[in-house]
Amino acid sequence: MLTGGQLAGLIVAVFWAVLVSFIALTLLKLSRLLGEATKVVQDIGDQAGPLMDDMTRTVNRANEQLGRTDVITKQVAGVTQNVSAVTTVMTSVVGGPLVKAAAFSYGVRKALGSRDGDGGTDPGRPQLQARSTGRGRR
Numbered sequence: 689m690l691t692g693g694q695l696a697g698l699i700v701a702v703f704w705a706v707l708v709s710f711i712a713l714t715l716l717k718l719s720r721l722l723g724e725a726t727k728v729v730q731d732i733g734d735q736a737g738p739l740m741d742d743m744t745r746t747v748n749r750a751n752e753q754l755g756r757t758d759v760i761t762k763q764v765a766g767v768t769q770n771v772s773a774v775t776t777v778m779t780s781v782v783g784g785p786l787v788k789a790a791a792f793s794y795g796v797r798k799a800l801g802s803r804d805g806d807g808g809t810d811p812g813r814p815q816l817q818a819r820s821t822g823r824g825r826r
């Protein structure tokens with residue numbers, strides 16, 4: 689039969705074997721996990737290079753297009769200024785004499801209309817009544 693010390697030693701040995709087996713199993717699983725993590729990181733690293741190259745090309749193309757847009761915007765601003773200047777010139781050259789000609793023709797029509805004896809009034813056009821109070825505006 690076993691003595692008390694031997695029984696205690698046997699219990700400690702079994703406990704120690706179970707503990708070592710548990711730690712060994714845990715370390716085995718941890719090593720598999722680290723191996724898989726290493727593969728994932730390696731795959732990401734392999735894919736990151738081409739992705740960065742694609743992103744760099746995309747940013748360069750965007751910068752190119754922005755540069756072209758800036759040139760176009762400056763040219764449109766110049767065209768707008770030129771159109772504004774031409775409009776101003778045309779208004780002063782053509783608009784002034786046209787307004788004067790229209791006013792002159794209106795005056796001539798009125799003068800010829802009042803000669804005919806109708807008092808220069810157009811029957812189809814409404815007339816405003818003059819105030820008879822003489823007080824002015826309030």
